Amino acid sequence: MGNADLLFKALADPGRRKLMDRLHAQDGQTLSELCHHLDMSRQGVTQHLALLEAANLLAVQWRGREKLHFLNPVPLQEIYDRWIRKFERPRLKALRDLKRRLEEDGQDPPPKPPTRRTP
Amino acid sequence: MGNADLLFKALADPGRRKLMDRLHAQDGQTLSELCHHLDMSRQGVTQHLALLEAANLLAVQWRGREKLHFLNPVPLQEIYDRWIRKFERPRLKALRDLKRRLEEDGQDPPPKPPTRRTP
DNA sequence: TTGACATGCAAGTGAACGCTTGCCTATTGT
DNA sequence: ACAATAGGCAAGCGTTCACTTGCATGTCAA
Numbered sequence: 001m002g003n004a005d006l007l008f009k010a011l012a013d014p015g016r017r018k019l020m021d022r023l024h025a026q027d028g029q030t031l032s033e034l035c036h037h038l039d040m041s042r043q044g045v046t047q048h049l050a051l052l053e054a055a056n057l058l059a060v061q062w063r064g065r066e067k068l069h070f071l072n073p074v075p076l077q078e079i080y081d082r083w084i085r086k087f088e089r090p091r092l093k094a095l096r097d098l099k100r101r102l103e104e105d106g107q108d109p110p111p112k113p114p115t116r117r118t119p
Numbered sequence: 120m121g122n123a124d125l126l127f128k129a130l131a132d133p134g135r136r137k138l139m140d141r142l143h144a145q146d147g148q149t150l151s152e153l154c155h156h157l158d159m160s161r162q163g164v165t166q167h168l169a170l171l172e173a174a175n176l177l178a179v180q181w182r183g184r185e186k187l188h189f190l191n192p193v194p195l196q197e198i199y200d201r202w203i204r205k206f207e208r209p210r211l212k213a214l215r216d217l218k219r220r221l222e223e224d225g226q227d228p229p230p231k232p233p234t235r236r237t238p
Numbered sequence: 239t240t241g242a243c244a245t246g247c248a249a250g251t252g253a254a255c256g257c258t259t260g261c262c263t264a265t266t267g268t
Numbered sequence: 269a270c271a272a273t274a275g276g277c278a279a280g281c282g283t284t285c286a287c288t289t290g291c292a293t294g295t296c297a298a
Contacts, residue, residue: 005133011202012131013256014124024206032274044257046276065265065274073206083130084199087143087192132286151244163287165245184244184295 003055004082007075010055015040016048023058023071030066122174123201126194129174134159135167142177142190149185 010016015038022037023029035045049069052058056075061068129135134157141156142148154164168188171177175194180187 004136008127008131008136012127015256017123017127017202020206030274040256041258042275043259043277047256067275071206073208076203076206080199080203083136084195084203087139087190087195089192134286149244159286160288161245162247162289166286186245 003075004079006051006055007057007079010051010057013048013051015044016052019045019048019052020057020071023069028061028068028070030068034069122194123198125170125174126176126198129170129176132167132170134163135171138164138167138171139176139190142188147180147187147189149187153188 018038019034022034031042031046031049034049035042038045049058053060057072059070059072061070137157138153141153150161150165150168153168154161157164168177172179176191178189178191180189
């Protein structure tokens with residue numbers, strides 16, 4: 001749960017997501033290769049990659065002076081398990097909750113439409 | 120695609136995720152109810168909820184002076200489709216890419232382990 | 239009607255973020 | 269050996285973020 005933070009933070013930036021996309025198009029690219037696609041200084045890209053790496057979203061492998069970047073899809077799968085499947089429409093419960101709200105502490109309040117604040 | 124930004128930004132904050140969790144535990148809560156669980160000023164919670172609402176992650180319904188908040192799981196599903204299923208281990212392609220890298224422009228470099236920079 | 243309640247709106251603040259620039263080191267190929 | 273290449277590190281800077289405080293407005297209940 002602690003690294004859910006790193007994970008979502010890493011995904012929160014469009015540049016970082018674009019990097020993931022580039023690596024998805026072709027895995028194992030070097031820093032310089034990735035720089036070609038991003039309109040940004042090399043150092044900017046480096047920092048983004050560092051964040052992705054910290055979130056365990058990619059692994060690196062040194063080859064001489066080159067740094068190869070490989071995607072790691074596992075954390076994404078964890079997001080799915082913790083944050084998406086969990087929220088899959090539990091329609092029955094949702095309706096139950098709604099009903100509870102509408103009928104709460106009394107039966108009088110009929111679903112009268114909100115007058116103000118809905119312009 | 121444009122609102123992928125809003126979506127990920129909304130999920131990037133632990134407070135916001137906690138709010139989602141609270142609403143998942145019981146949907147349709149009011150602002151004040153949600154405030155009880157977050158160690159934060161009411162206005163703080165309001166702003167978080169506004170972001171979640173902007174990301175279309177929850178819908179509100181006014182009931183007199185109360186604002187009821189309901190989860191909307193649809194955007195999460197979109198994240199899954201666009202960002203998780205897409206990255207599901209395409210093992211074959213991954214291995215192909217790796218091989219490409221290792222054998223690139225020559226056959227000599229065997230998978231020699233990185234000497235430096237791996238302390 | 240009046241007071242308590244539920245919420246909105248606006249401005250201020252410190253910290254985090256995204257990005258750049260400048261310089262340094264290691265590896266490669268000729 | 270040396271120039272070119274690939275990358276790292278640190279400091280600086282403007283922007284956005286999370287959060288607070290203070291005051292205003294609409295709604296319910298006695």
